[in-house]
Amino acid sequence: MEKMALRPIDNALPITPERLKKHVKVVSAPIQKQSEFGVNDENKAPLPPSSTIDYVSSEDLKPVSDPVSMIQGLIQGLDSKDWTEVCESLNNARRFALYHSSLLLPLLEKVMLVVVKAMKNPRSALCKTAIMASSDIFNAFGDQLLDSTDAFDNLLLQLLLKASQDKKFVCEEADRALNVIVNSMTPLPLLNKLKPYVSHANPRVRAKAAIYISNFVSKMGMEEMSEFGLISLVQMAAELLNDRLPEAREAARRTVISIYEAYTTGSEEHKQPEEWHNFCQSSLPPIFAQSMVKITASFQ
Template identity: 70%
Template sequence: MAMALRPIDNALPTTPERPKKQAKVSVPVQKQPDSGVNDENRAPLPPPSVDATVDYVPSENLKPIQDPESNIQGLIEGLNSKDWIKVCESLNNARRLSLYHSSLLAPLLEKVILVVVKAMKNPRSALCKTSIMASSDIFNAFGEKLLESTNSDAFDQLLLQLLLKASQDKKFVCEEADRALNAMVKSMSSLPLLHKLRGYVSHGNLRVRAKAAVSISNAVSKMALEEMTEFGLVPLLQMAADLMNDRLPEAREAARRIVIAAHKAFMEKEEQEAWESFCQTNLSTIHAQSLFKVVSSQ
């Protein structure tokens, strides 16, 4: 006799079994040998440190060029080369030409200045330093003629880059830029230089303000009262009074030197009472008092 089957309507539903999670498998990747060729799917290799391959030749050790006429023909091409070492070599040739063959370099001076500015912006420290050294030799060789032989904008770009490089953290670049700024002040008349520098004492970068203030104080120390008056003795003293409240000690010390130089020049023509009267008449009481304090503390 056949057995009756039990209905399964009331049976508990069964939970479907979850699929097993697949285990992660580490597949070793064989490191590809460096063939020196950049794969388009790989980041390019960082450039090797090459500063040691560049010679930073002091100006006094530079020698004249044997055949300057031939060298000058390829100078601009070398300066615009994509090979940065070639650019450094051309910058050193520009230095030699400026010191020993300046008449040949003069017609190309503006083009050279623009390349110097471009090289200063380069992240390679060797190229940056070589270009700063080139600017020092150009200042020493051409002096006043630099403003006459170049577009005003080219000189302004050069000045800004030197102030920026003198304000950065890389010590050997900063020191080289300081030397270039000193060469600029020594080789050029103070009056046109002050007009170029005056805008930078209100620059947003406090280090740039300080470096500009130092250059201004060095330029003012060379000036007679007549030149200061031509520039504007009141604006000069006002500038110094403002800088004495600057955040950086370097800027404040430069401001003190400006006041002392202006007072010394003034006293060669006038008496102390005239100095005090001049300051009280043309400056605010607070600024006049700060100038008097500087002079009395000498």
């Protein structure tokens, strides 16, 4: 049994330098190809070794020379499999938004769907171009975008997600787009759109939503706050005061101050400190009411 189990070492195939060289060549070829082109499947066309995208500011975009003819091919370009062509088409969509918005309006929902899809793309250049397109669309159409409910909701969520990520140049562009929303759309409907995101599972998304809600509330008077629901607004701010991230907590404090200033300028009765205390105590659990009063104490 022992003799059968042990094989003479001389029976092993010799490992010659030539044999080793052939073995290494077989293994290294696909590795080199993957590293150079970023693809694993030899049947797939390799990506270009270098593709550069110019980020054109809105001020540098020019009108389309023949907009009626060009609008026909816009959607086809946006649906291209070539990501560089999609970037070019997104810049054309921006030109239409800025200079020929009436021609773009019938295609707006389709364009917004493509913008959302491009934002989800792992290519940062395509993602940033899509975010820049969203800014120009917000500036051009404002509250009209609210008619495209699903498309706008998806776009808003993607901007909050992109503004919350670690890629700085994408994050900064998404922040700029969200600021355009604040400046180009009516506060009340946008506040209703943002409200669900203060309960989002991602703490960074909650913080971003809290920041932009604070910006909206700072522009609202007592009448608009009451229309939204003053108690609902106070409760939302109170919950964010205990959020994990300091950005969310600071935004909540600013929201509380804006509510307090609007509340106390509404009438002579509301200017009395005890009236604000009573309102907080009747609208919130005691520990939250105490936090609200403490924040506004220096303004009384």
